[in-house]
Amino acid sequence: MQEIGLIVYPDFQVLGLSMCAAFELANAIAGREVYRVSLLSDGGGLVRTSAGFAVDTQPLLTRSFDTLIVMGDNHATSISAQLVAYLGRCAPASRRFGSICTGAFALAEAGLLDGRRATTHWCHARDFQRSYPRIKVEEDRIFINDGKIWTSAGMSACVDLALALVEQDLGSDVARQVSRQLVVYHRRAGGQSQFSVMLELQPRTDRIQAALAYAKENLKAELSVNDLAEVAHLSPRQFSRVFQAETGQSPAKAIENLRVESARLMMESGGHLIDSVAMITGFGDRERMRRAFIRAYGQPPQVIQRASRA
Structure with missing residues (x-):
């Protein structure tokens, strides 16, 4: 079974949680618990979403996760020093880690994207590049996989990222079945433009x-x-x-x-x-x-x- 840790913080973009449905459906289609998803935050407990309601979370833990994903928000808010330290310490031990939307700022602050290709929401991409010149920012991409690191654009791109992870683990047929259950087109290619x-x-x-x-x-x-x-x-x-x-x-x-x-x-x-x-x-x-x-x-x-x- 693969442990997936989704890292959230106050006012994170609630749409990011929709990627959990892809993992849930993958479990149902596989007929076994392939994925177990945990919500993590600095201190644990209730964390407010961008929509105003709160979700329950576990505190950042030293135990390892197969996959760690940092959620994004609408404004690229400051990342806590505790979260940056946690990422620098624990993310490299995961089989893969990444971000949704402005969560890439947290990975960058931890030095995990230096010399790597990465993307984020198009409206924050220029600021992202200016703030972290050692990263090769590709602002017009749905998601990017560079080694064990996965970064995605904002909003609904989290579903494309989740489907890509499912495809990597369980194959294209399962990913296609999950996309049908979600009533979305089979996942957009990572290189596809954020614009339409x-x-x-x-x-x-x-x-x-x-x-x-x-x-x-x-x-x-x-x-x-x-x-x-x-x-x-x-x-x-x-x-x-x-x-x-x-x-x-x-x-x-x-x-x-x-x-x-x-x-x-x-x-x-x-x-x-x-x-x-x-x-x-x-x-x-x-x-x-x-x-x-x-x-x-x-x-x-x-x-x-x-x-x-x-």
């Missing part, structure tokens, strides 16, 4: 949302304004006007961004030739995709693919 074109567009009406959802599922198709307008039950002229008003982009630009994002994810996941990616994502040929990548990222797809492989 769909989130950036944020259309207000169901009609434009339906058109975008259709486009995302049919990137290989032509996806003309007439096609999307038909899905939205609007005339092409009315559709273009409403789409621009709601998203701040033309339909053509939004479709290009969706294709670029999908192509990038395919290349980062590995195993895809650039010509194949261009066809699958609707660019049609690699030159058209190259021009779109340069507009979006300032780099051709080959550079991003090589960086991902490295």
Whole structure:
């Protein structure tokens, strides 16, 4: 059985606790107690969450844990000296340890991330890099695994991290079953961007949302304004006007961004030739995709693919 210690402190982000469900479901699917989760804090007892209610915790213990994870908060608050000392003393003895969101600041303060790759919530990443220049911060990642250290972005990324840990321990099939039980997509790859074109567009009406959802599922198709307008039950002229008003982009630009994002994810996941990616994502040929990548990222797809492989 694997002991997992989740380290919390006052006003920690309550969404981090959702990763416990992944371990709970993994136990049920495996038919045995693979994981036992403990909540830890400086002095033990009740610890207030960001939502205002409190959770019961055990005091930081000298006993070893297979996995230690430091929770994050909304404001990157100061980490207690006791917690920093505990991490420096006990984390290296664990098979793996890591952080969610701003919990990476605690690992960094303990010197555990020096010379390592790490990530955190995108809105704190720049401050994180300035405060700890010896860390290679990759701000646009869902999670990063560097040796025995796992760091993740904020909020819902804790579920992706938990699924990755389950997959490492019990295999991809169990992790897939857990994700189905959680009613989430099978875990996002660690290299996936924290940002999403769909989130950036944020259309207000169901009609434009339906058109975008259709486009995302049919990137290989032509996806003309007439096609999307038909899905939205609007005339092409009315559709273009409403789409621009709601998203701040033309339909053509939004479709290009969706294709670029999908192509990038395919290349980062590995195993895809650039010509194949261009066809699958609707660019049609690699030159058209190259021009779109340069507009979006300032780099051709080959550079991003090589960086991902490295």
